[in-house]
Amino acid sequence: MPGTADLNQAYWSLSNARPAYERADTFYRGTVDEYHASPRVKRLLSRYGLTNLDTFNFAHVPVDAVANKLYLNNLTSGDPSTDALIENIWDENEMGLEAPILHRNVCKYGDAYVMVWPSVEDDGETISGVDLINEDPLTVRVFYDVVNPRKKTYAIKSWCEGEGNERQTFAFLYYPDRVERWVHPGRVTKVNKSGEDKWKPYTADGQDSVLENPLGVVPFYHFRTDRPYGEPEHINAYGPQLTINKLVTSHVATIDYQSFPQRYSLAEVGTTGPNYQQGEVDPFSPEDADSNPESLNTASQLEADPGTVWDFQNTKAVGQFAAADAKAFLEPFDRYVKALSQTTDTPFHYFDSTGVAISAESKKETNEAFNSKVAARQGSLGFTWGQLFTDVLDYLGVFADRVDVVWRPINSADSENDLKALLLKKDLGVPLDVLLVEAGYSQENAQKWAALAAVSTPTEIPNTTE
Structure with missing residues (x-):
């Protein structure tokens, strides 16, 4: 049985890359946590349930805008009988549904994979078909040769099963000639107190821990936005989106005050301050407030709630405070949406479909940088699709010089x-x-x-x- 040097290196490389992929997913789904400059502000917003406010998520737009342009019209080898076989493989693996998911994952994470694995006849040697399986970068990572970075050396697929004491971590290493299968009890920690490596060969399914790889190549095909690993299409949208979230939350916190202004009443001169009668409370005095430093009432006994009245002894006059001007939130909001558009090379009309209509020529000029990006993605992904199907045909004993990808045109006439x-x-x-x-x-x-x-x-x- 081979040692665990490659296993440990691959596992921790996958684990260290995972947080960036998870962050990309949270921004795409709009579930990212909001940052607050002041803990007190966070407590105030939490008091009114605004820390869990659904955000106005624009960060998904750069991802979807590109992914929706990545539509495969056809895969062709130039030979009708071979093309019929390609179409049959495509349909058997439901790639008409799976391919758009793959393309969206590439745009969302920067990396995505398709695993190719043979269907073998009863004799155990004849390959009768292939399975094409979408894999995301949270569980799979491919590694490349240092000297020749285009050459895949091996790949890892790792996942967890079970809960509590029954939890197990699996890690399968795929080499061109073999598959090593490992299992680890519980969570994997970098330093075990005993110094023992707890990875064990996996044989619980009745098979050997090392299996032959019948394909002769690392069976994962890496779709990516860059090399050796890609970046999410919306990575530059993170900053603007966080600011948009803060503006929205702060604006919502002031809306109630616009409907129900904060009112006050003024005390007669000479009846406040040190002249308070015995038993009366100075509403502005911190000494009379809650001594708990985590309390929201440490500075004053006055409640800053919509519709409440600040009542003082011996009232002289009444009034109300003006709520924050909505422009203070809405004008920066629009600017940060534009910033999000600019930093991701995504035309603004993808964010504002109800804006001023622009001519087809103006839209064409606006889309130039975006279309160049889409064309680059088509080139990268198209090369990988062609490589994948050329190899699949070879596995099935069908020779093809190359398989070309025909994309739906980026622009229609x-x-x-x-x-x-x-x-x-x-x-x-x-x-x-x-x-x-x-x-x-x-x-x-x-x-x-x-x-x-x-x-x-x-x-x-x-x-x-x-």
């Missing part, structure tokens, strides 16, 4: 200028099926329509003037 440009390309000799794909139609429909156009002839219109 929906403006007059776009259509004029396509007509100009047609006059220059660009094939009709290529033009239809550029216009936003699927590769399949484009080829069908081009074939129909090639065999059809225009009907001659009779001359009725003769």
